[in-house]
Amino acid sequence: MTDETLRAAVLQANLDTVRYGLVLSTFGNASGIDRETGRILIKPSGVPYDSLTPEDMVPCDLDGRALDNRLRPSSDLATHAVLYREFPGIGAVIHTHSTYATIMAQARRPIPALGTTHADYFYGTIPVTRDLTPDEISEDYVLNTGKVIVETFAGIDPLSIPAVLVAGHGPFVWGRTPDEAVHNAVILEEVARTAWHVMALNPEPQPISQALLDRHYLRKHGAQATYGQGN
Template structure:
């Protein structure tokens, strides 16, 4: 993918997080990667969304070193870098403080598969990380955030459950490309909202069966997907 296309796609993903109501103030950041050239494009730090252009996106190498020095990258860059290294399957990452996903992250509540809305996008429970230690926070906070996400995903396929809630912080979501990552972030917020509401009226809300979870997830994903045109 040419860098200009990557920058445009990443800009659009950043703007989409705002138009979908997932981001307030300058919280949140989206990035994308071109695996062929090893280039990452990420939102700059603290630039208002309504003034961003594709050229504001900061380009870095796979170690997160900016390739020019016009603008500083998002302060969460190192988390993205770790995730791109740990999850070679993914092509884009979105971080938001979207309200209900953050409420669940603050409450250390995983989001279980309560219905088919969830199953269409997430093939199981969306987990919460452990808390970072004081040492991790003090010495290498941003990278350690990526590492604790990778630790939480473990041996699983990160594209099967493309989101993790960072304890006391908020969601990191990914996908094969920026558009898919945006969609996953939108659905995550919706299923987190429904999970919170479910927990309020039932301390043990029923999850759907593995059969139904597979039926819906595999309809949209994998070799036998039948959804769409």
Template structure:
């Protein structure tokens, strides 16, 4: 069986989404990529999470061609593979329809940086794409979803802001590993929930650039001070 370790990691990321209440029924998916082999491992489409096993994960190449697996891959495969091709630093992608992040996506709004919890993970607003055109929706819809994300990230480092809201749809989140991507998806939902409550209390709320810098760079970059040194 190809990529046994990555299969187990992708399965665990999918199950983490369930444990954290980010998916309902068979909604959502997680994948991971092996850059050396150019292969992607992704959850199969429409299979109950309680039934998932490592051997059920589907292996494809970076263009979505199935290399190993008897089940159909996630219907969002073309978005995942496009993100892997366009964002070479990422190692995993997660897609959910979590309640609060999806609310921002359905409103077509970026999630503004409003405090230090946001700044610890996202270096600036979490962007929302432009709505897909009727032509895009009627054509290669899943591929065009990825195109909209990549277009929105022009000038934005995807590793500094590891999430995007797809207008009218829901969030896509990524990370260095499947566990990292799932972790970021959980934090995104918490940040989205707090942001909704914050703007209800004070529509003019925001965070200063100096506070954003202080909190982001204490966790990220060469001079990060958060946590223990190995």
């Protein structure tokens, strides 16, 4: 992927989060990484979406440092960078405040697999992080937000559950490409919306069986994927 292609894809992912109603005002950001060079491209901070161009995407390194001084990178850069460092399979990260994912993050409710759409995209419960400590907040807050996400995924393949709910804050979502990360963010919101409504009727809802989770997730992601016109 050329720098130009990645810039366009990262811009598109940022615009798509608005188009799909996943962010309020400018409260969101998307980034992508070129794994060969280790270079991250991320939305600049506080620039209105409708004036963004591919050239505005800010190049940064894996330590979360901007590589030029034209525009300041998103204030959430350090969270993105730690996810790229610790989850080597991912190629894009998105932070949104989509309505129901944010509600579940504030209610500190993990989202179990209650239905087949969940199972098509997320291979199990979408977790909530623990709360950050006052020390973690007062020093390196953004970096520590990334670290607590990584801690939450101990023993979980981040590509099999490509989203997390940061307690009291909102969702981070990822994927192999910016386009996939956007798609995962859209599905996360749908899954969170459905789960909220199920839980409002039934505080202890019954997850689908492991067999059904396997059937749906592996149909789309396993070696024997059977969906679509391909193969």
